[in-house]
Amino acid sequence: MIEEPTIWQRMEAADGFVPPLLAPALKALEAGFLGFLDDAAARAELDGLLLTFAGRPTPLTEAAHLGQRWGGRVFLKREDMVHGGAHKLNNALGQCFLARYMGFREVIAETGAGQHGVATAIAAARFGLKAQVYQGAIDVERQALNAHRMRLFGATLHPVHEGSKTLNEAVNAALRVWVSRHREAAYCLGSVTGPRPYPGIVRHFQRVIGDEARRQVLEATGGLPGCVVACVGGGSNAAGLFSAFVGDPGVGMLACEAAGAASLTYGTMGTLHGMESLVLQTPERNIAATHSISAGLDYPGVGPWLAGLKIGGRMDSLAVTDDEALDGLEELAREEGVLCALESAHAVAGARTWLARHPGEVCVIGISGRGDKDLDSYLRARGD
Amino acid sequence: MRRMRVGIYFTLGDFGLDGSLGILQAAARAGAGLLEVGLPFSDPLLDGPVIQAGHQRALAGGEIPWDDVCAAVAEVRRTCGGALVSVMTASQLLYDPVRAGRLPQVDGILVTDIAWDRPSPVRLTSPRVWFLSQAVVMQDSFAMPPEPVSLVYLTRVQGITGADQRASGTTAEAVRRVRERTGAGLWLGFGASTREDIQAAAGDGADGVVIGSAFVAEMSRRGGAISAEAPAGERVRVLSEAAGEWVDRLVRE
Numbered sequence: 001m002i003e004e005p006t007i008w009q010r011m012e013a014a015d016g017f018v019p020p021l022l023a024p025a026l027k028a029l030e031a032g033f034l035g036f037l038d039d040a041a042a043r044a045e046l047d048g049l050l051l052t053f054a055g056r057p058t059p060l061t062e063a064a065h066l067g068q069r070w071g072g073r074v075f076l077k078r079e080d081m082v083h084g085g086a087h088k089l090n091n092a093l094g095q096c097f098l099a100r101y102m103g104f105r106e107v108i109a110e111t112g113a114g115q116h117g118v119a120t121a122i123a124a125a126r127f128g129l130k131a132q133v134y135q136g137a138i139d140v141e142r143q144a145l146n147a148h149r150m151r152l153f154g155a156t157l158h159p160v161h162e163g164s165k166t167l168n169e170a171v172n173a174a175l176r177v178w179v180s181r182h183r184e185a186a187y188c189l190g191s192v193t194g195p196r197p198y199p200g201i202v203r204h205f206q207r208v209i210g211d212e213a214r215r216q217v218l219e220a221t222g223g224l225p226g227c228v229v230a231c232v233g234g235g236s237n238a239a240g241l242f243s244a245f246v247g248d249p250g251v252g253m254l255a256c257e258a259a260g261a262a263s264l265t266y267g268t269m270g271t272l273h274g275m276e277s278l279v280l281q282t283p284e285r286n287i288a289a290t291h292s293i294s295a296g297l298d299y300p301g302v303g304p305w306l307a308g309l310k311i312g313g314r315m316d317s318l319a320v321t322d323d324e325a326l327d328g329l330e331e332l333a334r335e336e337g338v339l340c341a342l343e344s345a346h347a348v349a350g351a352r353t354w355l356a357r358h359p360g361e362v363c364v365i366g367i368s369g370r371g372d373k374d375l376d377s378y379l380r381a382r383g384d
Numbered sequence: 385m386r387r388m389r390v391g392i393y394f395t396l397g398d399f400g401l402d403g404s405l406g407i408l409q410a411a412a413r414a415g416a417g418l419l420e421v422g423l424p425f426s427d428p429l430l431d432g433p434v435i436q437a438g439h440q441r442a443l444a445g446g447e448i449p450w451d452d453v454c455a456a457v458a459e460v461r462r463t464c465g466g467a468l469v470s471v472m473t474a475s476q477l478l479y480d481p482v483r484a485g486r487l488p489q490v491d492g493i494l495v496t497d498i499a500w501d502r503p504s505p506v507r508l509t510s511p512r513v514w515f516l517s518q519a520v521v522m523q524d525s526f527a528m529p530p531e532p533v534s535l536v537y538l539t540r541v542q543g544i545t546g547a548d549q550r551a552s553g554t555t556a557e558a559v560r561r562v563r564e565r566t567g568a569g570l571w572l573g574f575g576a577s578t579r580e581d582i583q584a585a586a587g588d589g590a591d592g593v594v595i596g597s598a599f600v601a602e603m604s605r606r607g608g609a610i611s612a613e614a615p616a617g618e619r620v621r622v623l624s625e626a627a628g629e630w631v632d633r634l635v636r637e
């Protein structure tokens with residue numbers, strides 16, 4: 001019997017909204033990716049790099065103090081311990097590998113917090129590719145550490161001064177460059193967003209987070225968790241974690257968004273950056289301005305797979321304020337000795353809310369990255 | 385040789401709805417054969433810096449209500465009888481079928497982000513403009529339009545909009561391949577700005593050339609030179625005159 005595809009599967013596989021100028025490049029990418037999936041030796045080489053270079057598998061750490069305080073058991077999936085400091089390398093390593101596999105010598109990438117830019121710069125250095133990274137001018141400033149890191153890894157950083165000067169505009173700029181240059185450069189997209197085949201490719205490279213976490217939590221507790229919780233900008237770390245649990249009906253899934261950029265919670269269907277998904281838009285259908293203290297969540301759209309989960313009722317979403325996220329960052333640091341990224345801190349806050357409603361249960365929080373890059377932002381908001 | 389036609393692109397609402405209307409009307413009076421009317425949008429993905437700036441100017445004073453956009457399109461259609469009128473927009477602005485259904489009928493609608501081989505997933509109140517790139521046209525798989533089309537818009541270059549880009553060497557062959565599949569009028573666009581570009585397009589067998597960034601840049605230069613204290617009517621008059629002169633110079637042989 002062939003099962004009907006779910007709404008999230010259909011939304012992920014849907015045709016993109018792309019200019020004809022990009023259609024041939026996207027077709028070639030899809031063919032290249034399918035070729036890679038069929039090539040056991042290539043897959044083994046990439047898997048090897050995840051172990052020997054990226055530092056996988058990452059640990060699942062029980063946060064015993066948080067468990068006591070919140071009334072349940074709390075586990076942290078430690079993507080902050082991936083080389084580069086965030087889950088982004090899982091995908092960047094995969095896509096840069098694919099770029100080299102398809103014969104490209106150069107990659108283009110957008111970045112918000114700079115973590116995907118750093119990850120792309122690292123992977124490009126590793127594979128001998130040139131990297132061109134586009135980042136909003138405001139983000140270059142508020143994530144200065146990452147800007148310096150990208151340059152050290154040999155990438156060229158292009159600050160984007162148009163429009164919002166944040167992630168949305170960085171994607172516009174990178175896509176425009178790719179329209180002109182797709183014959184010589186691959187586009188390494190940083191989240192489960194954009195036109196087909198990107199949402200599926202990125203989720204494929206990120207599902208290692210969930211596959212590991214599911215095995216680890218079964219080992220640690222003898223059962224499945226009540227809920228998996230992750231922050232959502234475009235949604236790549238959440239999609240990676242949730243992929244391994246979506247088939248377990250008893251496992252809840254909670255997507256934690258920045259309250260000022262909560263497309264799952266407040267968005268409506270539309271098209272943005274080649275995808276058809278939930279989008280924050282104005283009454284006149286322009287793309288809405290967003291705000292978040294965390295640059296990586298400051299984005300008006302969300303990946304179609306997650307939008308499908310939300311629309312289909314398989315996943316909940318929660319809008320988390322800047323203040324709640326800062327509280328989460330502080331509590332995790334103080335109680336557990338883990339300094340997480342401001343993005344991930346939204347998931348910490350969300351897990352706390354979830355456990356308050358589900359006392360005694362087990363939850364797994366995706367700690368998507370480490371917080372060193374955010375110290376300046378933190379001090380500006382909370383320092384005295 | 386067939387007489388080449390010159391089309392221009394301009395964003396509705398750039399220099400206000402009145403300003404953009406005046407510019408489009410003057411261009412039509414001066415002999416523009418096609419008015420490509422861009423609908424103002426916050427995230428024009430396919431445009432270079434000059435046209436991006438036009439969208440930003442159009443939205444700088446706040447969003448333009450859809451009813452006003454529709455009324456302006458109807459006004460262009462009503463007052464510019466000699467020219468073909470087509471609307472150029474991102475799918476996002478037509479995503480809601482009720483809104484999309486209110487757009488007045490013109491000669492064509494070009495949605496910038498729909499694949500060439502896919503029937504429009506958004507509602508179109510006018511026939512589709514078949515938007516093609518040369519790379520697509522040169523593929524073995526290039527086939528008939530997926531639905532009736534009123535015009536063809538073929539990109540001269542493999543890039544975003546912007547003046548002074550060299551056309552691809554395969555243009556004549558691409559034009560021939562399109563003509564085998566549709567009798568619709570064929571316009572070349574992206575990167576054209578000069579008389580030489582127009583002559584080259586004629587040699588390649590196109591019916592016309594659409595000039596965007598070069599025209600918008602000239603309007604923005606002329607518009608920027610008008611004193612901020614000048615009354616709105618004066619502004620529209622100066623811009624209209626400039627648009628008419630600019631088009632007239634290109635159209636005259």
Ligand SMILES: Cc1ncc(COP(=O)(O)O)c(C=O)c1O
Pocket residue numbers: 086087112113114115116190191192231232233234235236237238295296297341343344368369370
């Ligand atoms: C640490 C971290 N977490 C999360 C995100 C958000 O991206 P996504 O929703 O794709 O996981 C970012 C993006 O920059 C990030 O750096």
